[in-house]
Amino acid sequence: MAADADLLLDGRLVLLVDDDPTVLEVCRSYLEQAGFRVLAAADAFAALDRVARDRPDLVVLDRMLPGLDGIEVCRRIRSTSTVPVIMLTALGEEADRIAGLEAGVDDYLAKPFSPRELTLRVRSVLRRALAVEAVAASTAGSPAAVIERGPLRIDTAAHTVDLDDRRVNLTQREFELLAFLARRPGTVFSREDLLSGVWGWTHGDLSTVTVHVRRLREKIEADAANPRLLVTVWGYGYRFDDPGEAT
Secondary structure, three states, rough: HHHHHHHHHEEEEEEEEEOOOHHHHHHHHHHHHOOEEEEEEOOHHHHHHHHHHHOEEEEEEOOOOOOOHHHHHHHHHHHOOOOOOOEEEOOOOOHHHHHHHHHOOOOEEEOOOOHEEEEEEHHHHHHHHHHHHHHHHHHHHHHHHEEOOOOEEEEOOOOOOEOOOEEEEOOOOHHHHHHHHOOOOOEEEHHHHHHHHHHHHOOOOHHHHHHHHHHHHHHHHHOOOOOOEEEEEEEOEEEEEOHHOOO
């Protein structure tokens, strides 16, 4: 199965964004040897232009760029696209990682890094994105593709969420997290469970889950500080409560 998935990755378009020409050259070489097509941009505005014009399948984005920093670039990308973004950062502080996650980054890699590790990360993130597309395609037109929970209507085929007939704009990962929890109302999941079930990671920074839960609450809860849909189970994790089943 993994080999079949890798065949689907051949020829996928990756946009590399870094102002260091050596990083661009080395990473381009490794990714092209792995079967990807590669575009490069050396600054923020060139990157945004490439995303709009060439519609890459994945963006590898440096945190520190001339003009706009990578965080702002990711925010602007997220305003129009759900393309997966891997951020490269020399900043190891948790606050910096959280800032990237809040901007919509899917994964991040600390500098200095191995180009081989970057290639593996690119494959992993793209596999996940393709798996989501495949599920959406297989359920298109099926009633099972729609999850209705109280005021929420989640269409997993169309990849849309409506709250009281108002469209809610979510990133791909926010959508996957919401759909995962809404399919299993009343079940408590630890952050480790969600990191595995939604991100497909067996290990990683658990703040990734915390940040995405917080962002989801800001978009679907009437009062994010007192959530009624996506609730915290202290000492363990999170649970989705279906208001339609409340007594």
